[in-house]
Amino acid sequence: MIVLGIESTCDETAAALIDGEGNLLSNVVYSQVPLHCKYNGVVPELASRAHCEKIASILHEALSPLKGRKPDAVAFANGPGLPGALVVGKTAAETLGALLGVPVIGVNHLEGHIFACELAAEGGLRPLEFPLIALTVSGGHTELWLVKDYGSYRVLGRTRDDAAGEAFDKVAKLLGLGYPGGPVVDKLAKSGDKNAIKFTRPMLRGTWEFSFSGLKTAVSYTLRDNPSFKPEDMCASFQAAVVDTLVEKTLAAARKFGVKHIAVGGGVAANGALRETMKAAAQAEGMEARFVERKHCTDNGAMIALAALRKISKCGLTGGKYPINPELRVKNWVC
DSSP states (O other): OOOEEEEEESSSSEEEEEETHHHHHEEEEEEEEHHHGTTOOHHHHHHHHHHHHHHHHHHHHHHHTTTTTTSSSSEEEEEEOOOOHHHHHHHHHHHHHHHOOOOOOEEEEEHHHGGGGGTTTSSSSOOOOSSEEEESSSSSEEEEEEEETTTEEEEEBBOOOOOOOHHHHHHHHHHHSSHHHHHHHHHHHHTTTTTTOOOOOOOOTTTTBBBOHHHHHHHHHHHHHTTSOOOHHHHHHHHHHHHHHHHHHHHHHHHHTTOOOOEEESSGGOOHHHHHHHEEEEHHHHHHEEOOOOOGGGGOHHHHHHHHHHHHHHHOOOHHHHHOOOOOOOOOOOO
């Protein structure tokens, strides 16, 4: 079984081939960061055009290891994401599926981020252990799930406003650090004092939900009233508030549901402080926290191909109609 996965939900044009053992035969990613950095964020229209320009060459390179053979299925992310960007991925997948005569499968982009935790650094798969608490944390999403098995989910909470990654980008913009903000904030925070500024942790007590808009506003007011603060101290203090919130709520959910396994995926899963703090806190409570490998944290075709492979294994290899949905929510699989 070989599956081609196509990812085009935001600002990466990507495609990958994965076999039934989880080995990546190819994994090609074109990042649009240089295109969007001068705007300090993703411009949807520019993203869609760039996907159109790059998708054919990305697919050609991703398929090259097959040397003319066909994959058994073509998968694409049908949401959530930018509408125009999603259309490009869907059109490419359906066109390729029709030309090759193979089934086309739509998968949820967020499922891909969690399943990417199975991709081992040395190749192959390290299957997830269920039940688990899944934290998806990226530029557009911050969600907490109870996962009982592949395709069996209970969504516990989402962000009510800014996602964690979005907050990182906005704080970086306030500090004049450029885009994307997450990596540079993480880097500066390493040399800063996380206790320099006492930001309130936005816990939203009594819920599993998140809210980072107020924290971003607090940074803005602090910079206005105290322009002498060192950027590294601001980064460290802000990052600590985000990390503490994510870790406390995730571990609280694991305790509530008696779960010993945690999986963290998405672009913000690359953050050093989050990885270190979550793993240490989980270990202290007899739990295991698994993070996606850093090279697979950002959007990529491998995670889409793997999500499709898991779905095929459980529900069989059947195509269907998968309309794009920019607001797509995770749903239990019906086989």
